[in-house]
Amino acid sequence: MNRLSLVAVAAAVFALPALPAAAQSNEITIGISISTTGPAAALGVPERNALDFVPKEIAGVPLKVIVLDDGGDPTNATTNARRFVTESKADVILGSSTTPPTIAVSNVASEAGIPHLALAPFPLTPERAKWSVVLPQPVPIMGKVIYEHMKAHNVKTVGYIGYSDSYGDLWFNDFKKQAEPMALTLVDEERFARPDTSVAGQVLKLVAANPDAVLVGASGTAAALPQTSLRDRGYKGLIYQTHGAASMDFIRIAGPAAEGVIMASGPVMNPEGQADSALTKKPGLALDTAYEAKYGPNTRSQFAGHSYDAFEVLKRVIPVALKTAKPGTPEFREAIRQAFMSEHEIAATQGVYNWTEKDRSGLDDRSRILLTVKNGKYVPAM
Structure with missing residues (x-):
């Protein structure tokens, strides 16, 4: 029977036992840990919503999709991933919505030998x-286009405010690596926690440093907090946001302060503006059309694109894996892992994937655009 099961379960932490003996299955089990509650809900909810539009079967084999909420907490994400391994016998794991719980999910997938599609950028160990x-x-791909825009607009000094976690570190370290050699000088670094409700102290320091531009290394609706605080304190310079903030919720939360922001984004936020030859245009239009028909105009989201794209990838790799192994076996999981690298030019809403053993992002410049907000709407940035 074709079915798409969406299950939300609270779980207790327990140790990861050895995998049971392999048993073939007549369905492919996909475990998804995302943040549908908590500070990252603005990311996890559209990721969950996009599952309305993914296939219920691939190559004639039904998909059993199990969705667990981790609330953005790495401990919960670890528990969820372990349940996928021990109880669900998952063939594939997706998640999570933000960087810290994604690291946790990846650790479990690595221990268990299960293919993992990350829905957030995160640091990769071997x-x-x-x-x-x-x-x-x-x-680095998204950072480069931001720094190039800064240079083109005569920015020389930059202030940074980002999360006090691994996502904030990713952007801070990338600025040091890419932007400083481009003669962009960091004049102040500030951090804040994801649940914080005020960044007044950090913003006062940024305003006092008077940089030409400020880069915000945050995601979801929390990225709007520095945006509004900077404008409330009278900061007039350019404010740059990362692709972690690319959603309509950012405009809703930031309100008038969102005007003029420069935001890196994936192409799913504006497929209508892409050339017909762009491989990202067709899947982007398909998702955005279906998503906005169900959830309302202007509800498209960078994050919906990520979970939707996971299934665009699986549509390519699962038929390849099925040629050599059956679902529910270690051989099938290994075949999927190998197919990630053997399949090329996998077109999705957010880019065209060409993974290798050394390149686990598999993306190029086709995966990025720059947006700004004008009259409450995203438009291409100049």
Whole structure:
């Protein structure tokens, strides 16, 4: 029977036992840990919503999709991933919505030998890289287009405010690596926690440093907090946001302060503006049309694209894996892992994937655009 099961379960932490003896299955089990509650819900909810539009079967084999909420907490994400391994016998794991819980999911996938599609950028160790591929655009690709825009607009000094976690570190380290050699000078670095409700102290320091531009290394609706605080304190310079903030919720939360923001984004946020030859245009239009028909105008989301794209990838790799192994077996999981790299030019809403053993993001410049907000709407940035 074709079915798409969406299950939300709270789980207790327990140790990861050895995998049971392999048993073939007549369905492919996909475990998904995302953040549908908590500070990252603005990311996890559209990721969950996009599952309305993914296939219920691939190559004639039914998909059993199990969705667990991790609330953005790495401990919960670890528990969810372990349940996928021990109880669900998952063939594939997706998740999570933000960087810290994604690291946790990847660790479990690596231990268990299960293919993992990450829905957030995260630092890859050699162990994680064997079983994980990353769907969101890597920070260096998105950072480069931001720094190039800064240079083109005579920015010389930059202030940074980002999360006090691994996502904030990714962007801070990338600025040091890419932007400083481009003669962009960092004059102040500030951090804040994801649940924080005020960044007044950090913003006062940024305003006092008077940089030409500010880069915000945050995601979801929390990215709007520095945006509004900077404008409330009278900061007039350019404000740059990462692709972690690319959603309509950012405009809703930031309100008038969102006007003029420069935001890196995946092409799913504006497929209508792409050339007909762009491989990302067709899947982007398909998702955005279906999503906005169900959830309302202007509800498209960068994050919906990530979970939707996971299934665009699986539509390519699962038929290849089925040629050599059956679902529910280690051989099938290994065949999927190998197919991640043997399949090329996998077109999706957010980019065209060409993974290798060394490149686990598999993306190029086709995966990025720059947006700004004008009159409450996203438009291409100049």
